[in-house]
Amino acid sequence: MFSQSVKTATETEAQTLTLADARPGETYRIISISPWDGREQLLRMGLVEGSEVYCITAFGHGPVAVRSGRTNIAIGWGLARQIMVKKVEKMASGVGRPVGVGEGRWFDGFAQRNRHRFGRRDR
């Protein structure tokens, strides 16, 4: 569906979906979460820019359920639409966020989030 390599900011933008568009069986990386009320709760539950989630199920125009680390979380449609994600082509492991997530990965996500923002400004 999408090209595998990430090269430019515009290309990243093109690949950006919201979690509401996620398809079961695919893995996504979170690029940004809109700064509103749900954000803090997501952060507490382990979803943050840079983390990877595996989509367990998605109801069209309804909730999605994702696996992050070892927790499964159901997220309503409205909230899922606030979460910008990018498809990850190869699943890292059986679980969503790989056990070895560290600082580097987190910064990865952070950088991407900003890139995505610049991308939006370019338009």
Place this chain on the structure above:
Amino acid sequence: MVLPKETATVSAAETGKKSTSAAVPAGVAPASATKSTTSPPTITSAPGSTRLIALAGNPNCGKSALFNRLTGLYVNVSNFPGTTVDISKGSWLGAELIDTPGVYGVGSYSDEERIARDSLLQADVVINVVNATTLERDLFLTLQLLDMGVPMVIALNMMDEAEHLGIKLDIPMLAHLTGVPVVPIVAIAGRGIDELTKAVASPKIGISDAQAIKAVQEERRRLAAEAQETGRIADPGRIADPGRISQGMLLLLAEGDEEIAQRLGVPPGEHRELIYTQRRRRADRLAAKVIKGGGEQKLGQILGEWTARPIVGIPVLLLVLWGLYWFIGVVVAQIVVEYTEGILFTEYYEPFVRQLMATFLSAENFVYKLLAGEFGLLTMTVTYLFGLLLPLVAGFYLVLSIMEDSGYLPRVALLTDKILNRLGLNGRAVIPMILGLGCVTMATFTTRVLASKRERTIALALLGIAIPCSAQLGVIAVLVTPLGLAAVAFYVAIILLIYGLIGVTLNRMLPGRSSDLLLDLPPLRLPQPANILKKTASRVSAFLAEAAPIFAVGVLLVAVLQETGILEAIQRAVGPLTAGWLQLPPESAQAFVMGLVRRDFGAAGLYSLAMTAHQKLVASITITLFVPCIASMLVLFKERGVRDALAIFLGSIFVAIGTGGLVSRLIYLIGWNLP
């Protein structure tokens, strides 16, 4: 909510023992601790003795299971997030132990969080219960507690499950990185409890995040400046000067907690985003260092995920509903009740009581009528309560407990989220709704898990009007199931229709927007028989304790009304409604009067009337939608105030009577010949 610290005083004798018990080297205590039951080890060796111990942890991490283990009391343990909405207190080691609602972080987003926050701010020691299988998630709260600077111990729970999943954890590393004792436990099996007891004797203030400490210091300075300017700080009783405000309060202030800010009389701090992202990062880093691998998907996880997918989930849901219908509607309502009510009580018990009473009193005597007459306290009341309602309620709670403990309910929440969105609710509301089928009064409390006032209003209206409680449902099952599957389906369809209409209407009427679903889906677990039985028993006895006195009063009331002729007057007065509009026998007025006392009581009143199949169906629908019972009205008053409670009360009468009459005509209109 203020928990007085003076309540759990430690006697001088215990204080004396305290130093010895704390001096016991690690590894010796368990045997002696269990043997000397008369003098359990107390908790601190420090002169300022420990008085309030709080359990804190994410929803569903096993806090209540641990609480039960430690105190020997029983509070509900269920496999879904948000069971505990109130604080339970017990005593342990001469201190007060409190079970708080589960939260993913300390704050003031919901009532649960506020309750948890306030008890954590008051606690002298916090036992942070952490689910070993979901470390990344749970550590966020742990780190926040560390940042709050409370003396604490980490109870690493569900170690059995972690082992089963092959998760390997470096526990010394976790203790090293947090700076507080970490004790692996299995709350449901009681493993590690002795070690935990020992660790609680010397809790530690852990390692706070540098960023958080900086923010706390900044807030302290801000408060000091403010204090100098205005000459005072709010809440003067407790806080004399900014230097003495606890680190926890300051941290929450820095994180922008509005209520804390209000208490301190300053605007909230602005560091939340920074502290939160920093903390999530630290949690992930910690988890990465502590988790040494593993984490397979076992049956519980795999089934858990499949039942969340519509392809499997919806057939399973239908199967579960069918099972519920079969068990309650067929097995209990027909076979069991047939025996208990029909034979045991009506054929043996009641004649026996009448005979006994007749030896003292004449059948014309008022006291005789009161005790053994048509509405007799010793006859009808006892038969209804024990012969009819008890088996139904027990059967219902049994099924409900199994559903709760297996962890199936959150799947139902996911599957119904989309539909509930139309009613201005999200999938979470399914939990109070299903609990409402058990007891509306209890479920009214659980509506606190809903995020906004708007959602709580809708949920309470639905609970008050369109959700029958188990006792009532049971009686209705007895009335309707013999009429055939079509009648049952018709009943369910009408109730669901009304349910939907009320929800959609309120969703349109009420301002604002409802919140979105955000729910943890725990793995499916095999329910523990012991817990199921305990939970069912505790709920059934709660039902009896609540229902029996109200029933007795209701019976007295009806008996007096009947004796004085008022009942007949009422029947005549509402005749146009009952006989005219609803097309029911005039005596049904009596059931509705009884229904004002309790819904199930009203349903039981219908049970004894001679009615045609058509009338039975109409009457069942009407009484289902009829007013909530007195107990849930009282809870409604308390939770929502007079206006909302009254609106629900009057609304339910209107909806019930209106629907009943329409349905009665509808059945004629479609020419449906009920058996």
